[in-house]
Amino acid sequence: LTTLMAKVEELNAWNFESELKQILGRLNLHHLNEPVRNLSGGQRKRVALAQALIEAQLHEGKCLLILDEPTNHLDVSMIEWLEDYLSAQKVTLLCVTHDRYFLDAVCNEILEMDEEKVYVYKGNYDYFLEQKSLRQEVQASELQKDRNIFRKELEWMRKQPKARTTKSKSRQDAFAEIEERVNQRREEAEVSLQVKMTRLGGKVLEMKKVYKNYGDKIILKGFDYTFKKGERIGIVGKNGIGKSTFLKIALQQEKPDSGKINHGDTVVFGNFNQEGLQYKEDKRAIEYVKDFAEFFPTADGSKVSASQFMEKFGFTGEQQYTPLSKLSGGEKRRLHLLSILFRNPNFLILDEPTNDLDLQTLRTLEEFLLEFPGCILIVSHDRYFMDRMVDHLFAFEGNGVIRDFPGNYSQYREAAEKELTVDRSSLADKQNNNPKTEQQPTNNDQRKLSFKEKYEFEQLEKELPQLTHEKKLLEEKMNSGAMPYDELQKAAERISVISRLLDDKEMRWLELSERI
Template identity: 50%
Template sequence: MNYLSAENISKSFGDKWLFKGMTLGLSRGDKVALIGANGTGKTTLMTILAGLTPPDEGVVSVRKDIRVGYLDQAPDFDGQLPVIEVIFSGKNPVAAAVKEYERALLLGDDAVLARAIEQVDSLEAWDFEARVKEILGKLGIYDVEAKIGTLSGGQRKRVALAKVLIESPDLVILDEPTNHLDLSMVEWLENYLNTQNTTLLLVTHDRYFLDTVCNVIVELDNGNLYTYKGNYAYFLEKKAEREAVEASEIDKARNLYRKELDWIRRQPKARGTKAKYRVDAFEDTKEKAHQRKYDNQIELNIKSTRLGSKIVELNSVGKKYGDKTIIHNFLYTFKKGDRIGIVGKNGAGKSTLLNMITGELRPDNGQVVRGDTVQFGYYTQSDLEYKDGQRVVDWVKDVAEVIRLGTGQTVTASQYLQAFLFPPNKQGTMIEKLSGGEKRRLQLLRVMMHEPNFLILDEPTNDLDITTLNVLEEFLMNFPGCLVIVSHDRYFLDRLVDHLFVFEDNGHIRDFPGNYTDYRNFLAENKEQAAAAKQTVAARPQATSATPVSAPAKRKLSFKEQREFETLESDMAKLESQKADFVEKMNGGVGSHEDFATWAKAVERITEELEEKEMRWLELSEFM
């Protein structure tokens, strides 16, 4: 069943065509990822398909009985409205049916109630309240009475996403849905979209998300659409084949163009005396021969200053906001070549840690010691700053007109821009006319220009296209200094980091040796082992029975045992916290030989005490 069709649609800005004569169709059950370089028109195409922007040419048709939901990249709501009103604004037939059912219950009219029940049945809306609570909870939306105007941009994006999911439209169009979500939210959304019978079109740069959720990839390139029915690896393979064929065809067209141009010049000037079919064919050949496929001319290889032996030391640093502990006595000594990923829930304190490392924020306790040779490059989520009417190349020249590369060679500002995928015809563009992704790329470029040797990237993948991410990854893999990355992009983390700082409860930070996939596997293994241990304990009383006997009445805990059971869990949590503190001290490498011996004995003692309490907890839990 065809849900949406776009036939020969075109859109221009001024005298420039973003795309022309484009055709696309979506059928029921399709899950399509739209990808392409920043500035190629992905968001414009999405708004046209969602019916929010009219095309200059062509027609977009949607089945009459189909409801379309659209998630904007930058949602715009009335700032005075509370969250709950925004989520349930608009036409939501499921919410309306539930409200009508509740009204019928109050009225006590059997006929009205029967119609309401029939409507709820037809929409399968009996689990609506539970689904709403799940979606809001998983997206971290807890205060539904808060005014939209008091929320951050990321929180507003999550409210908009919740609104679309709760409305359960037949066709869901999502523009960068994973931006501003933490990793647990991304994984929940991934699973949710996979289990819903929804037709989906989305723009995303998250390659794991793309592979897991989508079965079709559509690329917008140079004003044309190319469809690939397969995963990301299949897309890369077929795209390379297509570009090789196109390059060969352009070369052939250029050779033919030179021959035809010579023929045109030798003919009489009067156009009517020339063979019309050959003149028309010449114009087609000319257009193809003058196509340009932009490629990087220089490798992205930035010079960084020398890094001394002392880099950054975090000595039991802590930070609180009110009664909430954000970071609890964290110790770490950075070493040359460190490649660290930072993961945790939104609001856990990731940016707080980064700001303490760079000196923008002082810890409440502990000390941050920075080496004299450390040169930070800090890429933040703040907006790009520029003057009205300022052009891209002039903005870069404000810092330097000549840039040194890691190879020792120097390049001009224009050549440097090309390495960041700004071709010459884009460098004269006014910055305010750039797409969101292009502005983020320009911001990243400026950070690199200061020759950092300690690079901190706070959500660098937001709004960047896949092409830019591939270029950035190749550069970062060869970056010689320290690298710290906060990101919800699992593919990006897996390629670039070798251990993680994982923000856990109560301000504790786990230093995990491995990338993000290693960490997820570690959690899964622990969960399986815990489940297996529980089953073993549960089965143990049955194994001791030699002959079948009647089951004795289940013994209840005494008052004293009940009190003991209630305090065991909190006691174990305290012991885990104490153990983590001692382990952090040992990992920090600061202290005398006697200190390390004392800490090791403490860890051994706490481990034994923990095992005893865990066994007692399991024993008492059987009588609960």
């Protein structure tokens, strides 16, 4: 028993169950008795992530934690929690990821695998790009030198008599080495991805007073928006909040409870969804793409062949002739994505397009989208990608509330945090400096509070401190690690409710306080 107790102490396993349940809760896994076989693919991956995290915690300081694309199937709030969690752990981390903000947050060294070689960069993603660019410049210079030498030596070889001296044999061997280097380091041909898009008229997509519920869950509550040509809109929000449902309603693939959806006559949608690659017969990958078109038209009047387009998205010549059934899950997603783009739509709707893409393919996708002149509507958990691709957000905040924000994701987060700080600071100042002052007379009688509004204001001044205190207590209990799981789940739900109440009541308090 003493040995067993010592082992439990060594593994710090006294709070194991509580810590495991908290990790599962943070990853939105609440039905602990549900058989794993009944879970969705995304839920299973989150269970596997939770298992790896708790095992690493049990062997703190003596563990190599290996994570392969851990941010796939996580929403932004989960990713940000995971960043904080990993940063606080005493663990050696080896991580494969395409999420560049996540990479910067948790890693201090980058390994790049390129052409059967490994390059080490001791720094963040920007440092990696800078150093890789310098390395490629040096390699390009060396390649050009080798080509110049190769041309001269080739001319010499052609002039030589068949009889070889020892000296000429040595030079011939050197020529063979240069020839091998030149042939191995072929530069990738530059292929233009500037899109010659099919014409998009003035009327694009209208959503008028759209409502959608699933039982008691409100997805859309009177959503109203007219999409314009050239708009680049991102959608953010927690998993399960209704982002994919919104896309289906916009595409008229799912009916709203009420409201109208109108498509322009010239709109050609390109829809990349979570259902994946759909095919009836097992054909080769390039044949699948050619079923849509043989060539892709570009803005300069040239054409990109299906093979060239596939190569830009990571399908080499040999891979292009692989049967669809033999492709991996990630390869099928890439093929699905590039086939959507190759059809030359003028309105792209992309649901988590960055999953299963390596960084090179991801940069190709970004290059394509930056040149794309049509409309773009993107759901993505990749914050770096969203910051580059969109200049306008629909932020799903729950209960049917969608915030229309003019800016990218980082600007949205900064604005939201600033608003929360200002509102609470203003509330605290008002309560501390003027707790019981009499209402001052005003010259504008129309702005005076009615009797009902005065009563409402007094109630708000009582309710806001109470709600803030309740939220603080619940957060302290959750962070203590001692709260039972059933209470933990209820506390998380209550905190969510309190946060919404505080936002609404603080805004109302500010409106009324300006008229006192």
